[in-house]
Amino acid sequence: MKFDNQLRYATTILSSYWGGTPLHTWLKDFFRQHKQMGSNDRKTVSNMVYAFYRLGHAVRGMPVDQRILLGLFFVHDQPGELLAYFRPEWNAQASRPLEEKIALVHHAGIDFSPAEIFPWKDELSEGIDHHAFCLSFLRQPDLFLRIRPGYEQLALSRTKEVAHEFIPPFTLRLPNGTKVEALFTPDKEVVIQDYSSQRIAGFLRPTASPVIFWDACAASGGKSILAYDTIPGISITVSDIRESILKNLQQRFRQAGITQFYSFVADLTRKDTALSSDTLPYNLVLADVPCTGSGTWSRTPEELFFFNPGKILTYSAAQRAIVGNILPRLAPGAGFVYTTCSVFRKENEAIAGLVREKFGLRQEQAGAIKGYDEKADTMFGARFSTMRDS
Template sequence: MSRWHSYINSAVSILTGYSGKEPFAAYLKKYFAANKKYGSKDRKQIAHLAYCYFRAGLALPDIAMEEKLLMALFLCSRQPDPLLSSLRPEWDEKYLLDVKEKLLLLGLEKNPNRFFPWIQQLSKGIDLEAFSTSFLVQPDLFIRIRPGYPGMVKEKLQSARVAYEELSSSCFRFPSGTKLDDLLEANREIVIQDYNSQRVGELLRLIPQNGEHKKMTVWDCCAASGGKSIMANDIVGKMELTVSDIRESILHNLGKRLSAAGISHFRSIVADLSVKDPLPAGEKFDLVIADTPCSGSGTWSRTPEQLYYFREEKITAYQQLQERIVATVLPHVKKGGYFLYITCSVFKKENEDRVDFITADPGYSIVSKELLTGYDKKADTMFACLLRRDL
C-alpha cells in the first residue's frame, strides 16, 4: 500500500472516530499523541485531508469515504497536490479550474450552494455563491497593531523578512499559518484579530468622547478573550471597564491578557446573563458591548467541522439565548448612552431580527448597522449594530 493510501485510510479512521463534540484541532492533537508513528509531514497531510472533508462534505454524494476525501481535496486544492497527482492525476492537472468547473467535472454542479445548505436563513446582502464556496478556502491571519507600535511592528516584520499585506496603518494580513509568537508581543504591540472584528472599531469611533477628564464607563458583558475590551481601550481612551463572562476560567485568562495590554484597572464579574442580572438595578454605563454567544457561522471557514456538524434548530436556540442576554443588559445603558450588539453569525435570526427586538423599545435608535462580509477577503463575516438610548 502506498503512503498516499495510508494517509487516506488514516483520515478515514480519524473522521470515523470524531463526533463533533470538541474542536477538531483538539481531537487531532490527542489522536496523534496516542499514535506516535506519524511524522510531522504525515500529520500535516492527514489533517489537511480531514479538514478538506469538513469544508466540502455537505456537497458530496453518498459514496465511499475514500472517494469523498479525494473529491474534497480536489475541490479545495489551489495548487498541484502530490496525493492527487498519484491517485487522481486527471483531477490534479485541473487544479486551476474554478469551483463551478470542478463541480461540473465531478458531476456535482446542480446545487453549488450545498456547501452551505441553510441559505434561507442568511442575512440580507450575502452573495450566496461566493459565501458558499468560501468554505473551501482557509482564511488569512490578521493582526491589529496597537497605538504607538505601527513603526516598530513594521520594522520587526521587515527585518525578519515576514511576508505581509498592509491593509491600513493598523491592520496587517498574513498567510494562514504564519508564526508571529516569537517576533511580536501579543496584546502589548499587537492583537491577533480578524479583519472584520477590527472593523467593528469603526462603530466605536462614532461614539462622542466624554471629554479630556471624564472617563467613559464601559461594560463588555460577554467579554470572552477580551479583544473588544482592548480595542475599546485603544479607541475610547480613558474608561472605567467592567468585564463579565459565564466562565470563571475565561475571566482569569482575560485578566492576564488585559494586564499584558496595559489595562490594570477593571472589574471582573462571573455571570450567566441569560439567567440573572449581576448588577444593581441603578448601575448605568456610557457603553455596553454585547459580543453575544452565537452560531459562529461567520467563522466556520476557520473551523469547518462546525459547518459539517451544524443543525438548523440551533439557530433558534442561539436567538433565544441572545434575547435573554440583551433583555438583561439593556436597562444598564445610560440615557444618551450606547449599546453595541455584535455577532460572528450570518443568520438573520441572530442579526437583524435581534436588532428589531431591541428597537421594539422606543427608547433605542440605530446609529449604524453593518453586515461585515469577509468571504470575499479570506476573513470572517460579522454583524454589528450601534444603538443609542434616547429615552
C-alpha cells in the same frame, strides 16, 4: 504506499469523529495515540480531514475517500504529490480558478453544487451573497493582527521578510500558520484578531466623556483591548458567565498594559442575575453575544458539517434574554453595540428589531460585516442609542 496509508488514516478519523470536541483538539489526541505517524504524515492527514469537512453538506453521499480527494482538489491551488498519485488529471488543473475546477468536476460526471455547502440560504442575513459565502468554505482564512498604538513602525519592520499586507489603519494580513510569537509579543505589540472583529472599532463611538464602558460578554477580552486602544480615557468593566475565562482575560489585560478595570461573573440570560452597581449607568456597552458562530466556520468547517439548525432558535432566545438584561443598565444618551459572529437573520436582524421595537432605542447603523470575500470571518454589527433625558 505512503499515500495509501495517509488516506486510510484520514478515513479512519472521519469514521470516528462525531463533533462535540473541536477537531484540532481531537486530532492532537488521535496523533498522540498513533506515535508511528511522522510530522509530515500528521500534517497531510490533517489537511485531508479538513478538506473533507470544507465541502460542508455538498456530495454527502459520496464515498469518504473520494470526497477527501474532491475537497483537496478544490482547496489547494497548487499541484501536489498526493493528488498526483490518486487523481493526476485533477492535479494537472490544480492552479485553475475555483469556478473552472467546479466546471471540470461537473464535466467528469460529479454532481457537485456549491449551494449545498451551506444549505440554509433562506436563513441568511441581508446582503450576504450565498454563492460567494459557500465558496469561501473552500479556502482557509488568513491570519490577521491588529497593531497596537505606538508599535506601527516596529510591526512593519518585523514583517519585511514575511509575506504580508498592511490594511490601514492598523491591520496586518499574514498567511495562516505564521508563527506570531517569533515576530511579536502578542497583546503587547499586536493583538491576534480577525479583520471583521477589528472593524467593530467603527461601532464603538463615545457619546459622553468620560466613557464608562461595559463589555458584557467579554470572553477573552479582545474587543475590550480594541476599545482601550481607540477611546482615550476609557473606564472598562468586563463580565462573562465563565470565571475561568475572566481569569485568562486578566492575564491578557496585564500583557496589554490595562491595569485599571472591573470584572464580574454574570449569567445575563437570567433575570435574577446579580450585576455590579459600582459604575452604573454605562454610557457605552458592547454585547458580543454567544451565537452559532456560523460566520467563523471556514476556520472550523467541522462545525458546519455537524450543525443542527435547531440551535439557531436556542441561541436567538438566549440573545433576547441577554439584551433584555443589559439595556436597563444604560445611561440616557448611551451607545449600545450588538454584535455576533453569525450569518443567521434570527440572531442578527431579528434581535436588532427587538432592540428598536421593544426597548425603543434608535438604530444608527446595522448590517453584515462581510469577511467571506476577504478570507476573514463574517459578522453582524448594530449600533443604537438610548433617548436622552429631556
